[in-house]
Amino acid sequence: MTNNLDELKAENTLKNKAKSSWLTSFYVGMTDDVFSEDIRRVFIINLFASVGVLFTLPLGLVSLFEGKLVLGCFLLLIALLYAVNHIYLRRTHNHALSGNFVIYPLYVLMIYLVYTGGVKGTGHVWIYCVPAVSLFLHGMKRGLIELAFFTLALIVTMFFTNSHFEEFGYDPNLKSRILFSFIVVVFLSGIYEYSMSRFNQELKETSAKLKLVAYRDPVTELLNRRGMLQRLEASSYASFHLLLADVDFFKRINDEYGHEVGDYALVELANLIQTSLPEKGLASRWGGEEFLIAVCDCNESDAYALAELIRHKVEKHEFVYLDHRFHMTLSFGVATMNELTSLREAMTLADGRLYHAKRAGRNQTRRN
Numbered sequence: 361m362t363n364n365l366d367e368l369k370a371e372n373t374l375k376n377k378a379k380s381s382w383l384t385s386f387y388v389g390m391t392d393d394v395f396s397e398d399i400r401r402v403f404i405i406n407l408f409a410s411v412g413v414l415f416t417l418p419l420g421l422v423s424l425f426e427g428k429l430v431l432g433c434f435l436l437l438i439a440l441l442y443a444v445n446h447i448y449l450r451r452t453h454n455h456a457l458s459g460n461f462v463i464y465p466l467y468v469l470m471i472y473l474v475y476t477g478g479v480k481g482t483g484h485v486w487i488y489c490v491p492a493v494s495l496f497l498h499g500m501k502r503g504l505i506e507l508a509f510f511t512l513a514l515i516v517t518m519f520f521t522n523s524h525f526e527e528f529g530y531d532p533n534l535k536s537r538i539l540f541s542f543i544v545v546v547f548l549s550g551i552y553e554y555s556m557s558r559f560n561q562e563l564k565e566t567s568a569k570l571k572l573v574a575y576r577d578p579v580t581e582l583l584n585r586r587g588m589l590q591r592l593e594a595s596s597y598a599s600f601h602l603l604l605a606d607v608d609f610f611k612r613i614n615d616e617y618g619h620e621v622g623d624y625a626l627v628e629l630a631n632l633i634q635t636s637l638p639e640k641g642l643a644s645r646w647g648g649e650e651f652l653i654a655v656c657d658c659n660e661s662d663a664y665a666l667a668e669l670i671r672h673k674v675e676k677h678e679f680v681y682l683d684h685r686f687h688m689t690l691s692f693g694v695a696t697m698n699e700l701t702s703l704r705e706a707m708t709l710a711d712g713r714l715y716h717a718k719r720a721g722r723n724q725t726r727r728n
């Protein structure tokens with residue numbers, strides 16, 4: 361049992377080390393569930409903002425150097441906004457507002473670039489990054505609505521204003537080509553975003569199913585040993601009590617009535633335990649006919665009293681399966697995990713006390 365605890369701890373330490381620091385930086389530390397839409401958005405906002413700074417900062421400096429004061433200041437302002445945005449996101453995790461800080465200045469910058477022509481008339485070449493970012497950040501519905509408005513703004517800017525676009529001597533057909541190719545990119549980005557979100561949804565469902573299989577016992581539906589250890593190790597409580605229960609002479613039930621009846625008895629026991637737990641109690645199937653219960657926010661006497669309550673409840677309960685009627689009893693070992701006793705030590709103590717309860721005649725609770 362203690363070996364298992366060590367193995368699990370070692371596995372967790374390795375996993376934590378494997379998380380690369382740059383990835384954690386883009387996820388702003390929220391890496392628990394990488395399939396969550398929120399986490400995906402945080403990641404994309406950070407990635408986009410970083411790439412944005414890398415482009416707008418040098419382009420802004422070049423523009424200033426070439427004497428394009430407004431464009432240069434605009435680009436530098438956006439670089440600053442994106443950098444501040446990362447800090448804001450890191451502190452608040454508010455990706456909804458942060459996403460707006462990324463996308464709305466981007467819309468304005470793109471329309472401005474198309475209107476002025478940007479550096480040497482190349483401003484329009486940047487508009488193709490808009491659809492992907494918009495759909496990523498705001499999803500299919502809102503993203504497409506915003507893109508429709510952006511396309512409208514693009515049409516108005518190119519065809520109905522005195523934009524500087526004409527000054528660069530382009531072919532008159534270029535404007536309509538820009539518009540059509542932009543719509544094609546919107547269409548392709550929409551398909552990509554749709555398939556990505558479906559894939560992500562399926563991945564989420566599969567992950568939830570796998571977690572259920574990995575952390576739950578299929579017979580009793582209680583947490584299994586791995587699930588219980590994970591919960592205990594993740595718990596913020598500095599102290600809790602462990603109640604380790606083992607069914608007395610369980611082998612006889614299997615031998616006398618068959619394995620199916622044995623399974624039924626385990627499910628019935630799990631229900632009796634589960635319905636006796638206080639609000640913050642956790643029950644698990646620790647092994648074959650062993651159950652581990654953890655309770656907190658109570659003293660040692662309360663934990664002992666709970667073990668005794670469950671023991672009496674089980675003792676009095678009549679197990680009925682088809683025409684089989686029988687009784688069962690439990691033996692308990694109780695120990696406390698606190699600042700002085702680690703989880704591993706408390707488990708060893710509970711295990712030893714359970715062993716003494718068995719040796720002393722079974723159907724009893726030992727706390728020392």
Ligand SMILES: Nc1nc2c(ncn2[C@@H]2O[C@H](COP(=O)(O)OP(=O)(O)OP(=O)(O)O)[C@@H](O)[C@H]2O)c(=O)[nH]1
Nearest residue numbers: 606607608609610611612614619620622623648649
């Ligand atoms: N039906 C069923 N039996 C199980 C399951 N897991 C373990 N067992 C049985 O549990 C029994 C445990 O037997 P032992 O370890 O000898 O313990 P015991 O008969 O309860 O005796 P004590 O613990 O000494 O009181 C074995 O017969 C296992 O086959 C299960 O999932 N279903």
